[in-house]
Amino acid sequence: MSGRSPFYKELLGHLDEGDIAALTPESFARLPFTTKDDLRTRLKDLLSKPIHEGWIFYETTGTTGRATPCPRDNVDSIVNNTALSVCYDHVFRAHGENHVIGVMGPNELHSTGDTFGDVCRNLGHAHAKMWPHSPVVGFKRALEVLQEISVTGVFCTPNVAMSMAKEAIRAGLEPRELGLRFFMFTGELATPGLLKNIGEMWGATAYNCLYASQEASILGAVHGDGRLRTVPLNVYYELIDPVTTLPAPRSENGYRQGELVITHLYQGSKPLVRYRTGDLVRLYDAAGDASYPSEVLLPLGRVRDRIDLNGRQVTAYELEALILDGLSGAMDYQLIIDRVDGTDTLEVEVETRDGIPLPADTTAALATAARQAWGCPLSVTYGKLGGVTTTGAMVSWKAARVHDRRSAPDAERQAALAMVALRRSE
Structure with a gap:
C-alpha cells in the first residue's frame, strides 16, 4: 500500500x-x-x-x-x-x-x-x-x-x-x-x-x-x-x-x-x-x-465537543444521556449554556406534542441531577424547534444541539445556522 x-x-x-x-x-x-x-x-x-x-x-x-x-x-x-x-x-x-x-x-x-x-x-x-x-x-x-x-x-x-x-x-x-x-x-x-x-x-x-x-x-x-x-x-x-x-x-x-x-x-x-x-x-x-x-x-x-461545565469536562454522550433520561415525551430539544454570577447554567428548550409541559416532578428531578453532576442550575422551557437542531449529521452534535452563550458562535455553529437559512430559501 x-x-x-x-x-x-x-x-x-x-x-x-x-x-x-x-x-x-x-x-x-x-x-x-x-x-x-x-x-x-x-x-x-x-x-x-x-x-x-x-x-x-x-x-x-x-x-x-x-x-x-x-x-x-x-x-x-x-x-x-x-x-x-x-x-x-x-x-x-x-x-x-x-x-x-x-x-x-x-x-x-x-x-x-x-x-x-x-x-x-x-x-x-x-x-x-x-x-x-x-x-x-x-x-x-x-x-x-x-x-x-x-x-x-x-x-x-x-x-x-x-x-x-x-x-x-x-x-x-x-x-x-x-x-x-x-x-x-x-x-x-x-x-x-x-x-x-x-x-x-x-x-x-x-x-x-x-x-x-x-x-x-x-x-x-x-x-x-x-x-x-x-x-x-x-x-x-x-x-x-x-x-x-x-x-x-x-x-x-x-x-x-x-x-x-x-x-x-x-x-x-x-x-x-x-x-x-x-x-x-x-x-x-x-x-x-x-x-x-x-x-x-x-x-x-467528538473530542472537541467536550464541554466545560463549572470545571468538569463533560462528553456529548454524558450531557445528552442525563438530559434525555429525564425528558420522556420530548419530541426535540436544544441546550442553552450561560454563565450567571460565576456559575455555568443550563436551559433545556423542549418541544413536546401540542406544547404540553412535562410533569413538574420530572423537571425537578432533572434539575437535581444536573446540579449533582455538574453544579449547574437547570431550567426547562418550551417552544417549537427544528431549524438548527436538524443539522447534526451534516455539521456536528454540538453545533446542532448546544447554544453556548458564554462565547461567540464558533465556525461549526455558524455553518449550522447557514445551512438552516439555505434550506429555508430553497
Missing part, C-alpha cells in the same frame, strides 16, 4: 517487508498518526489507486472544512457491507418478515443510500431510497411513501425521525399507527434516552445501528442485543489519551476510554493507517459466552 499511496510512501516508505512482519502492538504504536489535516491537505495523495480503478466516488460533506475524497472499490464495499449484513440480519429477524425498508439519507457524493441499499439486497429485503430534505421528495411525500408501500423499518438520523413525526402530527396522522416496526439510526449521537423517546413516539424499536464515517467506513455495527460491536476482521482499534497520545489505560470498571485510532486491515482505495478519528469512545470486552465475540463499542462524541 505505501508504495502506491504517495502520502504513505513518504510516511511509511522506510519500512520494508521484514520490518512490517516484525511489528508488535508496542512497535506499531510508535508509527506516526494519520490526521484529519493530512486528509484535507494531501487529498488524493492518500489513495492507494487512481479513482478510475474504483467503482464509486464519495467525499466528505465539506460543511466545516474542505471536502476530502473517499472513493471505494469492490474490496471496500464487500468487506464493510458484509460486516453490516451479518450484524443487521439479527435485528431484521427480530422484527418479523416481509420487510420494506426506507433509506432516508443523502445520496449525492455520499455512501448512505448505496451502503444500506446493498445490505438490504444482501438480506433479501426490498428498500426505497428517499431523502426528506431533498426538494424532489420532502417530508410530506416521504410520509406518503411510508404508507403507500407499507414500510416496516427506516434507516435515518434521529432528527429525521423526529422531524417526520412532527410532519405526521401536522398532517393529522398518528405516528404510532403508521406501521413502522423499527428505526436504524446513524449519523448523530444516539443515547438510550433519545432512542427510548423516539421509539415511544413511533411505537417502534429504535437502534443506534452504526458507528462509521465517510473517510473511515464501518467501525461499529449493531447486533441483535442492541449494542454496537467492533469489526475486528476489518479494523485494528487503538484508544489513546487525546492530549498525551499514550495508550488509554483500562478503567477500574473494566472498559477502556479514549480517542479512537483505527487502521484498516484490508486494502481498498483509501486504506488508513493509525488514523486519529477525533472521536471519544469506550470499548468493553465481549461477554465470555457472546454469540458475536467482539468488543462492545460506545461512542461518546
Whole structure:
C-alpha cells in the first residue's frame, strides 16, 4: 500500500517487508498518526489507486472544512457491507418478515443510500431510497411513501425521525399507527434516552445501528442485543489519551476510554493507517459466552465537543444521556449554556406534542441531577424547534444541539445556522 499511496510512501516508505512482519502492538504504536489535516491537505495523495480503478466516488460533506475524497472499490464495499449484513440480519429477524425498508439519507457524493441499499439486497429485503430534505421528495411525500408501500423499518438520523413525526402530527396522522416496526439510526449521537423517546413516539424499536464515517467506513455495527460491536476482521482499534497520545489505560470498571485510532486491515482505495478519528469512545470486552465475540463499542462524541461545565469536562454522550433520561415525551430539544454570577447554567428548550409541559416532578428531578453532576442550575422551557437542531449529521452534535452563550458562535455553529437559512430559501 505505501508504495502506491504517495502520502504513505513518504510516511511509511522506510519500512520494508521484514520490518512490517516484525511489528508488535508496542512497535506499531510508535508509527506516526494519520490526521484529519493530512486528509484535507494531501487529498488524493492518500489513495492507494487512481479513482478510475474504483467503482464509486464519495467525499466528505465539506460543511466545516474542505471536502476530502473517499472513493471505494469492490474490496471496500464487500468487506464493510458484509460486516453490516451479518450484524443487521439479527435485528431484521427480530422484527418479523416481509420487510420494506426506507433509506432516508443523502445520496449525492455520499455512501448512505448505496451502503444500506446493498445490505438490504444482501438480506433479501426490498428498500426505497428517499431523502426528506431533498426538494424532489420532502417530508410530506416521504410520509406518503411510508404508507403507500407499507414500510416496516427506516434507516435515518434521529432528527429525521423526529422531524417526520412532527410532519405526521401536522398532517393529522398518528405516528404510532403508521406501521413502522423499527428505526436504524446513524449519523448523530444516539443515547438510550433519545432512542427510548423516539421509539415511544413511533411505537417502534429504535437502534443506534452504526458507528462509521465517510473517510473511515464501518467501525461499529449493531447486533441483535442492541449494542454496537467492533469489526475486528476489518479494523485494528487503538484508544489513546487525546492530549498525551499514550495508550488509554483500562478503567477500574473494566472498559477502556479514549480517542479512537483505527487502521484498516484490508486494502481498498483509501486504506488508513493509525488514523486519529477525533472521536471519544469506550470499548468493553465481549461477554465470555457472546454469540458475536467482539468488543462492545460506545461512542461518546467528538473530542472537541467536550464541554466545560463549572470545571468538569463533560462528553456529548454524558450531557445528552442525563438530559434525555429525564425528558420522556420530548419530541426535540436544544441546550442553552450561560454563565450567571460565576456559575455555568443550563436551559433545556423542549418541544413536546401540542406544547404540553412535562410533569413538574420530572423537571425537578432533572434539575437535581444536573446540579449533582455538574453544579449547574437547570431550567426547562418550551417552544417549537427544528431549524438548527436538524443539522447534526451534516455539521456536528454540538453545533446542532448546544447554544453556548458564554462565547461567540464558533465556525461549526455558524455553518449550522447557514445551512438552516439555505434550506429555508430553497
